[in-house]
Amino acid sequence: MHDVLIVGAGPAGLSAALALRQAGAGVTVLEQHPSPPPRVCGAFINPEGASHLEALGLMDRLSDVGAVPVTEARVTWPNGGDAVVPLVRGNRAGLAVPRPTLERVMADAVAAAGGTVRWGARVRDAARSGNDWSVELVSGVTRRTLSAPWLVVADGRFSSLSGRHVLRSRAGWFGWNVSYVGVGQPPGALSLHFCRDGYVGLLTFGDGVTNVCGLARFGLSGPIRWEEVLASALREQKGLAHLMRSATRVDAFRGVGPLPFSRAMWEGSGPLLAGDAAAVGDPYMGEGISRALGTGPALSAALAGGGPGAPSDAFVSRYNRLWRDRYHPRLWLGTAARWMFSRPRLAVPLLGHVVNRPFLLRVILSIAHGRRR
Numbered sequence: 001m002h003d004v005l006i007v008g009a010g011p012a013g014l015s016a017a018l019a020l021r022q023a024g025a026g027v028t029v030l031e032q033h034p035s036p037p038p039r040v041c042g043a044f045i046n047p048e049g050a051s052h053l054e055a056l057g058l059m060d061r062l063s064d065v066g067a068v069p070v071t072e073a074r075v076t077w078p079n080g081g082d083a084v085v086p087l088v089r090g091n092r093a094g095l096a097v098p099r100p101t102l103e104r105v106m107a108d109a110v111a112a113a114g115g116t117v118r119w120g121a122r123v124r125d126a127a128r129s130g131n132d133w134s135v136e137l138v139s140g141v142t143r144r145t146l147s148a149p150w151l152v153v154a155d156g157r158f159s160s161l162s163g164r165h166v167l168r169s170r171a172g173w174f175g176w177n178v179s180y181v182g183v184g185q186p187p188g189a190l191s192l193h194f195c196r197d198g199y200v201g202l203l204t205f206g207d208g209v210t211n212v213c214g215l216a217r218f219g220l221s222g223p224i225r226w227e228e229v230l231a232s233a234l235r236e237q238k239g240l241a242h243l244m245r246s247a248t249r250v251d252a253f254r255g256v257g258p259l260p261f262s263r264a265m266w267e268g269s270g271p272l273l274a275g276d277a278a279a280v281g282d283p284y285m286g287e288g289i290s291r292a293l294g295t296g297p298a299l300s301a302a303l304a305g306g307g308p309g310a311p312s313d314a315f316v317s318r319y320n321r322l323w324r325d326r327y328h329p330r331l332w333l334g335t336a337a338r339w340m341f342s343r344p345r346l347a348v349p350l351l352g353h354v355v356n357r358p359f360l361l362r363v364i365l366s367i368a369h370g371r372r373r
């Protein structure tokens, strides 16, 4: 029996599944991919995200599979300046773990708790029918309809089920990533290299593989060649070129965009929205995964000790309010940062100014990565 259907086995959907299962609900997660896929993502989990993983009971398991703490970020900018930004909040550091590993650990935990994750099940449509949600899914050549009183939509940044309309254009901000070995930084190191038209971040995992991930702005001109985007960043950024001088690429470039950024939750009278389906923040805020992982703890807080039952209007507005209070200021900060980084002449001196002023940096980090717990 399904109490809750969850669309998407990213960190938002799996976090929701774990928390609701722990509250006693029958949960089924529907995911279109056959297994946790590689993603276009920097894969840095900020300290707040690590505290959500702790609340979900996953930290030991993640350490067992090689997740390593990230305590600081080295930031460099094109004029040769650099600074170290501390990332530890209270006694908690950030975390470096490849996305497929994170999602495999979470999906296994959902299954171990008695929930179901259906891989290779693409949801085509969802609609209210009486008190239930009815979901139409395609799995191979089979079509099925499932229904349940709860529907959590966690289908990511281009959500087709949240009810919002994502404008597809060819111009805007694009994300990309690729894996290298032999990058000159140790496991758990995070470095962020700002260029004229975006940035490149390097995060080294426990096994020595480095995720090289960038954000770049493009107009309406022809196809984007990610190799050339990285090559141009290497020419522009001495700090980045130095770290990558002996590195070897070990997988293919992946790219996505234009990214449909938002400053607020996309709210409607529809299902519960989670993660990027609720709002797409700026990647260099380093909190998208954390926001997604926060879904389960936010649902638990909105349940306020009661069992899952059928979600009432009061429950939905409690969840939405919690979400807005926690994330809206940061979504705005991300928009302001993106505006600034599209103006390198302003951004470069301002960034230097901020990272050299510990008090200002602490204030900005406390908005960006949540209050200390």
Ligand SMILES: Cc1cc2nc3c(=O)[nH]c(=O)nc-3n(C[C@H](O)[C@H](O)[C@H](O)COP(=O)(O)OP(=O)(O)OC[C@H]3O[C@@H](n4cnc5c(N)ncnc54)[C@H](O)[C@@H]3O)c2cc1C
Binding pocket: 007, 008, 009, 010, 011, 012, 013, 030, 031, 032, 033, 039, 040, 041, 042, 043, 044, 045, 046, 121, 122, 123, 124, 154, 155, 156, 157, 160, 174, 175, 176, 213, 214, 215, 256, 259, 274, 275, 276, 277, 283, 286, 287, 288, 289, 290, 292
């Ligand atoms: C370039 C870039 C770098 C980033 N770097 C970082 C970073 O370093 N740290 C950080 O915290 N955040 C980062 N982010 C943001 C982060 O990747 C997202 O915020 C996070 O993945 C959101 O998780 P989610 O679970 O909401 O969505 P997703 O991870 O996108 O998961 C959604 C899932 O839903 C599935 N799905 C979609 N439609 C359907 C359907 N119809 N039926 C079934 N399944 C469906 C998808 O296959 C997917 O598995 C970055 C983003 C970009 C673009």
